[in-house]
Amino acid sequence: MEETLLDIDLKDREEYIINMGPQHPSTHGVLRFETCLQGEMVKYIIPHCGYIHRGIEKMSESLSYPQLVHLTDRMDYLSAHMNNEAVALCVEKAMEVEVTDRVKYIRTILAELSRIASHQLWWSAFGMDLGALTTFFYGLRDRERILDIFEETTGTRLIQTFITPGGLMNDVHPNFQKRVREFVTYFRKKLPEYNQLLTGNVIFQERTKGIGYMSKEVAISYGVTGPSGRGSGFHCDIRKLAPYSAYPFVKFNEITATEGDTFARYWVRMQEMSESLDIIDQLVDNIPQGDYMLALKAIKAPKGEFYHSVETARGELGVFIVSDGGPNPARIKYRTPNFSNLFVINKIAAGHKIADLVAISGSLDLVIPDIDR
Amino acid sequence: MYDFAPFIDSYTSYLNAHFSPFWAGLISMVSLGVALLLFYAVLGLYLVYAERKVCAQMQNRMGPNRVGPMGLFQTIADLIKLLLKELIYIRNADSFLFNIAPFIVIVASIMAIGSIPFARGLQAVDLNIGVLYILAISSMGVIGVLIAGWASNSKYSVIGAMRSGAQVISYELSVGLALLCAITFAGSMQLSEIIASQQDGWWIFKGHIPAFVAFVIYLIAGTAETNRGPFDLAEAESELTAGFHTEYSGIKFAFFFLAEYMNMFVIAALATTLFLGGWLPFHLYNFTAFNTVMDYIPPVFWFFGKTAFVIYVMMWFKWTFPRLRIDQLLALEWKYLLPISLLNLLLISFLTLMQWHF
Amino acid sequence: MALLTTFREVGTYFREIYSGVASLVRGMRVTGGYFVRPQTVTQRYPENRKELKMFDNFKGELILVHDEQNHHKCNVCNTCMRKCPNGSIEVISKKIEGADGRSKKVLDKYIYHLDMCTFCGICVSVCDEHALKFDQEFEHAVFDRSKLVKQLNLPGSISQKEANNE
Known part of the structure; x- marks a missing residue:
């Protein structure tokens, strides 16, 4: 019989419990791991979330569809474009309209750029979790270039609110293609440096290989998606399973690994960065002409229930809209990737050391506002 | 500049001529203490500054650049800030031990500095067991760390202190064995004699590969002994927030911080003295012209230059490598460093016995 | 036979050390390279207010x-x-x-x-x-x-x- 969180007798607390979080350098936000220790060993972990719950789903019920897009940026702020895209695609599906190819291409390029940016930040923070402090600055240095591209087109760096139901907020900047191309060549050169600094490092490999093993079955039963799930051999890339936007037009590989340990999750993300560069490479030179926004009279979903999911940098983000035909959703539900990814931590980190817990939670790449919404 | 002995001698004879022997001794001791403390504070602060600049450059940043030209007074400003900060009183802490721990740590590092030869004739005490003394004193610091962790009554601190205990006790062995290599070569534990034995070449060159291996082992184990990255498990920022000094604030925290840098200096200075010829200049085998030019550089610069190089290498380690896990840390010591240094010591003893070193 | 295995084990032991040290040196070359050839990307913000231009x-x-x-x-x-x-x-x-x-x-x-x-x-x-x-x-x-x-x-x-x- 598998031990679950509920089986642990919560009354009997003659145990050495430390609270990692809500203010702790390794949780990257206001998350609390109630960690029971035996010496250096972690016996079990109870994650406590909800410290940054803002009621985004409830707030969205009183906002129209174009308005509620700006709240989705604040969920997983590192993949803001993908979050916007998820809502936009769901509403477009409900309205049965299709955006122009130009919009599709731009959406995909932006999504892949933010995937790279997100993975860069994850790489930086992951290195820092393991004590390699220099990674943080190299990752951020390269991420700045992507944020510059975003800023030039959308006006903001982190939470863009650029993709909206029916198209984009405005057309891309004339420099966009040039800058994206520059970035692709620049980052192709910098990526090997990442590997020299961290991936090949013997200490790093010792710290990550064989740590936090997650089997494919566990990944599926906990609903772990994204690079974390793919590290366990779970084919869960929505871009492949149900291609949306411009993904049907491009050739790319779904990166999976079978090892299921922390290093596999790390490796998948590192490969995804170069895969995303390839996707951008295929798209950026042939952005078709067209309108950036559909001329829609009113953005209203018909009565009914609609679901659409996209692949964010952390996994599957599903948007479920229940509509009564009005301009606002009657109920909106986000299936956020981090919420599912978080709760596997007790399963995979129990029995390891404290330092491994930090490495494992880093390899799951948690963004806390996405958990709490 | 080249020899401090006449200056020191004239100072002592001046004191002896004008004061009674008791007062002369007291004044010389006090002036020595003040000089060492001043040296300690200034050096500690500028090591912090150096580290911040070095890591900034490695990370494509500027580092401190606001206070003073190139941020030179930044750490002084930081010290003033720390002096003025509130010392937070931990209610359930063992207040006596809690307060005494930073002093143990800092006193250990000050005492070690006392017997380091900075230049010809510039050495406070030239003990005949100098190496042993520094080794003994610098390992006292860990008692302070253990006390700090225990007395803070914080779970993070206890874990950090226990890690530190396990770590320092194991790595002490490798440090000792690596130093024994140099001692075997020199045939003495007196630091001045070890330097004298390197008159015709530094041990790292004279002692073939085993000396180099001993130097590398000493550097690794020494970094571990100072609790610096990649061996900073005792404070492991991402795991234990700040480890053993989580609960310390203000100047007590500054003591721990300063002691870490001064321990690093002691380790580097010892490496310089034992392997890199101390304050001796660099000489090429028979190039008299080159050697004369080298002799013009004062010994103080030689000493601090070499020490700075060793410190730079230790900083380079810290800002490149990820942190080890506690079991890997111990495995590194007991499975790799210790057997290799034992083997190395055996080789060196053989070399010395056969007089095969240069 | 046993001796051979021992030799092989000793060989792996030293090979491990060698490859480990080599990987560490590779990492140090990256950071050391930036130390020797500084490429500062940060800016001195309030001082560069005049040149600082935001995107359109x-x-x-x-x-x-x-x-x-x-x-x-x-x-x-x-x-x-x-x-x-x-x-x-x-x-x-x-x-x-x-x-x-x-x-x-x-x-x-x-x-x-x-x-x-x-x-x-x-x-x-x-x-x-x-x-x-x-x-x-x-x-x-x-x-x-x-x-x-x-x-x-x-x-x-x-x-x-x-x-x-x-």
Whole structure:
């Protein structure tokens, strides 16, 4: 019989419990791991979330569809474009309209750029979790270039609110293609440096290989998606399973690994960065002409229930809209990737050391506002 | 500049001529203490500054650049800030031990500095067991760390202190064995004699590969002994927030911080003295012209230059490598460093016995 | 045979050490390379204020566009106020007597709550008159929250429509 969180007798607390979080350098936000220790060993972990719950789903019920897009940026702020895209695609599906190819291409390029940016930040923070402090600055240095591209087109760096139901907020900047191309060549050169600094490092490999093993079955039963799930051999890339936007037009590989340990999750993300560069490479030179926004009279979903999911940098983000035909959703539900990814931590980190817990939670790449919404 | 002995001698004879022997001794001791403390504070602060600049450059940043030209007074400003900060009183802490721990740590590092030869004739005490003394004193610091962790009554601190205990006790062995290599070569534990034995070449060159291996082992184990990255498990920022000094604030925290840098200096200075010829200049085998030019550089610069190089290498380690896990840390010591240094010591003893070193 | 295995084990032991040290040196070459050839990417911010130029589309703060005659384009349709997701915009109108004797609705105060704005840009995109724009100003820090509530129409300004009728 598998031990679950509920089986642990919560009354009997003659145990050495430390609270990692809500203010702790390794949780990257206001998350609390109630960690029971035996010496250096972690016996079990109870994650406590909800410290940054803002009621985004409830707030969205009183906002129209174009308005509620700006709240989705604040969920997983590192993949803001993908979050916007998820809502936009769901509403477009409900309205049965299709955006122009130009919009599709731009959406995909932006999504892949933010995937790279997100993975860069994850790489930086992951290195820092393991004590390699220099990674943080190299990752951020390269991420700045992507944020510059975003800023030039959308006006903001982190939470863009650029993709909206029916198209984009405005057309891309004339420099966009040039800058994206520059970035692709620049980052192709910098990526090997990442590997020299961290991936090949013997200490790093010792710290990550064989740590936090997650089997494919566990990944599926906990609903772990994204690079974390793919590290366990779970084919869960929505871009492949149900291609949306411009993904049907491009050739790319779904990166999976079978090892299921922390290093596999790390490796998948590192490969995804170069895969995303390839996707951008295929798209950026042939952005078709067209309108950036559909001329829609009113953005209203018909009565009914609609679901659409996209692949964010952390996994599957599903948007479920229940509509009564009005301009606002009657109920909106986000299936956020981090919420599912978080709760596997007790399963995979129990029995390891404290330092491994930090490495494992880093390899799951948690963004806390996405958990709490 | 080249020899401090006449200056020191004239100072002592001046004191002896004008004061009674008791007062002369007291004044010389006090002036020595003040000089060492001043040296300690200034050096500690500028090591912090150096580290911040070095890591900034490695990370494509500027580092401190606001206070003073190139941020030179930044750490002084930081010290003033720390002096003025509130010392937070931990209610359930063992207040006596809690307060005494930073002093143990800092006193250990000050005492070690006392017997380091900075230049010809510039050495406070030239003990005949100098190496042993520094080794003994610098390992006292860990008692302070253990006390700090225990007395803070914080779970993070206890874990950090226990890690530190396990770590320092194991790595002490490798440090000792690596130093024994140099001692075997020199045939003495007196630091001045070890330097004298390197008159015709530094041990790292004279002692073939085993000396180099001993130097590398000493550097690794020494970094571990100072609790610096990649061996900073005792404070492991991402795991234990700040480890053993989580609960310390203000100047007590500054003591721990300063002691870490001064321990690093002691380790580097010892490496310089034992392997890199101390304050001796660099000489090429028979190039008299080159050697004369080298002799013009004062010994103080030689000493601090070499020490700075060793410190730079230790900083380079810290800002490149990820942190080890506690079991890997111990495995590194007991499975790799210790057997290799034992083997190395055996080789060196053989070399010395056969007089095969240069 | 046993001896051979031992030899092989010893060989692996030293090979492990060698490959480990080699990987460490590779990492040190990266950081050391940057130390020798510094490539500073950070900027000295308050000092470089003069050269610092934000991108054209940068969303600093909302402004009501005024031309040289102090005319703005707002015709008080209130769309921006209605479309704003978090109520950062208050359009206050007043009635004035036009030249033809009929009372008209014109802009009295355009209040912008910077403290509530999330910079989604909906107001700018829904404005048919292109009366709104985002400015480059980004230094918003103030000591009093009430200073973040701004009136966007300049004192004495009138709308272009109003000006044309006169």
